[in-house]
Amino acid sequence: MTSPRFNPDAVLDLAGGDLKARKVLIISDFHMGAGRRDDLTQNGELLINLLRYYYYEQGWILVLNGDIEELQRYSLDSVRENWPRMYHVFDLFAADCRLFKIIGNHDEVLLFRKYYPYTLYNAVRIETGFNPIFVYHGHQSSQMYVKYKNVVGASIRYFLKPFGIRNISSARSPYRRFYVEKQAYEFSRENGCISIIGHTHRPLFESLGRFDYIKFEIERLCRDYPSSSGTDRERIAGEVAALRVDLGKLKRKERRDVLRQSLYGDELPVPCLFNSGSAIGKKGINAIELDRENIALVYWFSDGEGKRFISRGSYAKEKLGNTKYRRAVLNKDRLDYIQARIELLGR
Numbered sequence: 616m617t618s619p620r621f622n623p624d625a626v627l628d629l630a631g632g633d634l635k636a637r638k639v640l641i642i643s644d645f646h647m648g649a650g651r652r653d654d655l656t657q658n659g660e661l662l663i664n665l666l667r668y669y670y671y672e673q674g675w676i677l678v679l680n681g682d683i684e685e686l687q688r689y690s691l692d693s694v695r696e697n698w699p700r701m702y703h704v705f706d707l708f709a710a711d712c713r714l715f716k717i718i719g720n721h722d723e724v725l726l727f728r729k730y731y732p733y734t735l736y737n738a739v740r741i742e743t744g745f746n747p748i749f750v751y752h753g754h755q756s757s758q759m760y761v762k763y764k765n766v767v768g769a770s771i772r773y774f775l776k777p778f779g780i781r782n783i784s785s786a787r788s789p790y791r792r793f794y795v796e797k798q799a800y801e802f803s804r805e806n807g808c809i810s811i812i813g814h815t816h817r818p819l820f821e822s823l824g825r826f827d828y829i830k831f832e833i834e835r836l837c838r839d840y841p842s843s844s845g846t847d848r849e850r851i852a853g854e855v856a857a858l859r860v861d862l863g864k865l866k867r868k869e870r871r872d873v874l875r876q877s878l879y880g881d882e883l884p885v886p887c888l889f890n891s892g893s894a895i896g897k898k899g900i901n902a903i904e905l906d907r908e909n910i911a912l913v914y915w916f917s918d919g920e921g922k923r924f925i926s927r928g929s930y931a932k933e934k935l936g937n938t939k940y941r942r943a944v945l946n947k948d949r950l951d952y953i954q955a956r957i958e959l960l961g962r
Contacts, residue, residue: 625715625736627676629907630744639741640670641750642902643680643813644893646721648689649697654895659701661940662894665915666704669935669942677708678739680813680891681719681752691728705733715739719814720754743907745954746809746887753795753812753890796888803887804961809953811903816893818901820912820946821886821953829862885961886953898922901945911947915940 628634645662646654655662670677684694695702708714709732716733718726725731738751795815800822803810833855840851889910892901899916914925918939930943 622734622736625739626742627715627739628742629905630742634676637674637676637906639676639678639905640902641678641680641811641891641905642894642900643717643719643752643891644682644816644895645679645701646682646685646893646895647694647698647701648685649693650689652688653697654685655698658894658896658900659698661915661917662900663700663704664938664940665900665935665942667707668938671704671707671713674713676713676715677705678715678717678750679705680717680750680811681754682721682813683716683719684722684725686722686724691725691731709733717750717752719752741905743905743950745950746807746957748809748811748905749803750811753799753814796890800885800888804885804957807887807957807961809887809889809957811889811891813891813893815890816895817890818892818912818945819888819890821948821956822884822888823886829858833858833862886948886956887961899925908951909947909949910953912945914943914945916943917941 627639629637629639648654666677684691686694705714705716714733715736717736717738725735738749741748741750796812796817796819799810799812836851836855836858840848840855843851889903889912891903892912894900894902899914899921902913902915904911904913914921914930916922916925918941921941921943925943925945930945932944933942934940935942
């Protein structure tokens with residue numbers, strides 16, 4: 616018996632109606648547990664505060680994109696007992712009809728509970744007036760949809776067959792991670808849509824990991840440099856220097872053979888795949904922000920505890936009230952520009 620509050624898909628139409636002024640936060644992989652092995656312990660207080668006092672207070676819609684509870688290691692009752700303040704925040708969003716909770720491979724057993732307070736979804740489709748955006752966890756098999764006739768109007772149906780990633784450590788395996796992302800990228804490119812996934816815990820923006828994105832950004836700045844002058848020339852030089860430092864730090868984190876791999880082979884990247892990262896990073900939390908015109912990859916951290924090249928870099932940062940918490944915008948782009956690139960490069 617599946618949960619009576621299960622829905623295979625949902626549609627958020629930001630292009631018209633009452634939602635046209637709304638913004639959407641897409642965040643995944645809390646892995647809330649109980650006891651000493653609880654992966655969210657380090658970032659739990661930060662996460663509760665940013666959801667409650669930033670996104671809820673400002674009227675955002677919250678899309679939880681899978682693996683919110685860690686139910687492969689803990690019972691739901693023990694998780695709920697350990698995180699009452701987190702569930703209180705969920706209740707606030709749900710009471711305002713602003714909560715959409717998607718199933719992941721670590722919490723899909725919720726489908727078989729007789730009672731669960733929130734409606735569960737396979738996926739959420741978001742309409743902005745540009746390319747349709749599908750939000751799903753990313754653990755599904757490469758045969759994502761049983762039927763797929765029209766991207767814009769189709770309901771989302773796919774088999775709940777995991778890739779075989781059974782715990783957090785294997786989700787971080789660079790080889791399995793690459794395979795999962797490759798499948799999602801090919802699906803999105805072939806159907807002219809945008810996918811936003813989680814699961815692999817690796818933030819992606821416009822189909823690029825941070826390493827690839829920085830390389831392309833350095834190339835763009837170098838092309839602009841010869842025609843610039845004065846303060847613009849100084850700014851470009853400073854940005855290139857800072858990005859080279861970022862590149863060196865990221866290169867040491869990843870295996871060299873994986874860095875040489877690309878989701879798009881030898882072709883120009885089609886910006887159709889995004890990944891919200893996870894809420895259990897060692898030094899902060901990644902998420903995707905979306906409205907009817909823009910999409911952004913953001914990073915939340917505490918003063919003195921975030922990644923050094925972000926907390927000390929030139930990224931746009933915002934303070935959360937009188938707290939020690941900070942929000943940095945890592946990447947941001949317009950959806951009309953992304954649509955143009957998908958149309959021109961995805962054929």
